[in-house]
Amino acid sequence: MKKVLFIDRDGTMIKETADEQIDAFEKMIFYPKAFTYLGKIAKELDYELVMITNQDGLGTDSFPEDTFWPVHNFIIKSFENEGVTFNKVFLDRTFPHENADTRKPGTGLLTEYFSKEYDLSNSFVIGDRLTDMELAKNLGSQGIFINDETNLGTGEITVDRGALNDIIALENNDWERIYEFLKLKDRVSEISRKTNETDIYIKLNLDGTGISNIDTGLAFFDHMLDQLARHGQMDLDITVKGDLDVDEHHTIEDTAIALGEVFAMALGNKLGIERYGFCLPMDDCLAQVAIDFGGRNWLVWETGFKREMIGKLPTEMFQHFFKSFTDGAKSNLNIKAEGQNEHHKIEAIFKAFAKAIKMAVKRDVEKMVLPSTKGIL
Incomplete structure (x- = not known):
């Protein structure tokens, strides 16, 4: 047409x-x-x-x-x-x-x-x-x-x-x-994903201003996803109804998968993107997140937590969140973090994750070429 x-x-x-x-x-x-x-x-x-x-x-x-x-x-x-x-x-x-x-x-x-x-x-x-x-x-x-x-x-x-x-x-x-x-029209995509365990709706504007409307039923998880929108300067609407009466696992996992998929949809042909992208401090913590929207999924996770829970979230679920995101987005993630305060550590990771995405999805109007020697991402 x-x-x-x-x-x-x-x-x-x-x-x-x-x-x-x-x-x-x-x-x-x-x-x-x-x-x-x-x-x-x-x-x-x-x-x-x-x-x-x-x-x-x-x-x-x-x-x-x-x-x-x-x-x-x-x-x-x-x-x-x-x-x-x-x-x-x-x-x-x-x-x-x-x-x-x-x-x-x-x-x-x-x-x-x-x-x-x-x-x-x-x-x-x-x-x-x-x-x-x-x-x-x-x-x-x-x-x-x-x-x-x-x-x-x-x-x-x-x-x-x-x-x-x-x-x-x-x-x-x-x-x-x-x-x-x-x-460089706004890259907007949305997804609805419904299973017997979760009912998820996500809308993403990669070229937004950091506006978010997030409700997963998990307050600390909402707070982390809000960091993604604010520091990545993307607009993000997420609504999740999950089987929280069982536990938080399915809500976090399925949200990450759907979020990765909506990123892949918004990036489209990936012409002109930087492709790679951050390292930032937060008080006692230092978080490093490197990303590659290269079409293959992989996660390197080099951090540990001394507490079992942050808010109402098990700390083991953070690694699972990022692994599920890489599966949906077909991206590589290399995440490292160190520090004493566990809240600061995971918040620094999410902020660095947002900044890495912001860098990676940035486009140059004068260089709308595919950042790959393979000819496909």
Whole structure:
């Protein structure tokens, strides 16, 4: 299925004017970086490019066509010269425009995209007006909302983020940021795993900000998983209903397996990741965690605990947690820790684990290659 970028013209590719009519060459100003990064989008990413623009009253005495088309055609040709070719250009000139389905946010010009040939849910509308974001909603697509404060035609625009789902708002018109966002879209995955012993739901955003909502029924385990989200700067939702009336074993083991699997799903093809990743102190303790998301599971565990329990968790279960994670994530883990305080020791391990993951999953937009000589991870 084809993905599409539906791109507005005025206020998005070229700067808007006070009269909202680009009808003279001296009024036309391209946005900085538009050629460079739209060119990279066209070359590197798998989107069809579609321009859709409202040109209210085009063809009337106040907006004659003979002043519009030379400028418009120059814009199209200028982008073509930089490798940016629009598959289609849709222009609505409806005036007056009340209830016109062909005018954004109406979808009357875009009916051909409502077919099995197109993946609208993973397509984007890029624009500087609320109507562009409403168009995204009407298409069932996502929106990238950009607003340049020097854009004289837009005035004060606010986006009702509650009413419009899947809207990404950028503070200014920066095509470099748009390119990076499209190339490095958030890696989000979720999993539901139900057995006779546990019922688990996990949602992970590797590119989040550290927000967590965790309930496993084991308070200290929740605390450790929260460390993973906070220090790894990933968003993590975990809900577990386990047979805690038996003991904690199945809850911890199955959560680790599902967590590893959701990491493997979120990493996807692993293009551009660092792959390897931490050593940190916590009071009397020093924890070292090295990880490799290389596609093979292995655990080295060099630590010991003098206490049988931390909170309500048996200390023997921590090694089992990390072994189960490596099985699900198909990763190597080498964990070493030393110190006197057992709480500090295991917390330092989880924090170092989070930092190691953060390092390993980091991507470089300019080096989206597989970190392997084998050609597969």
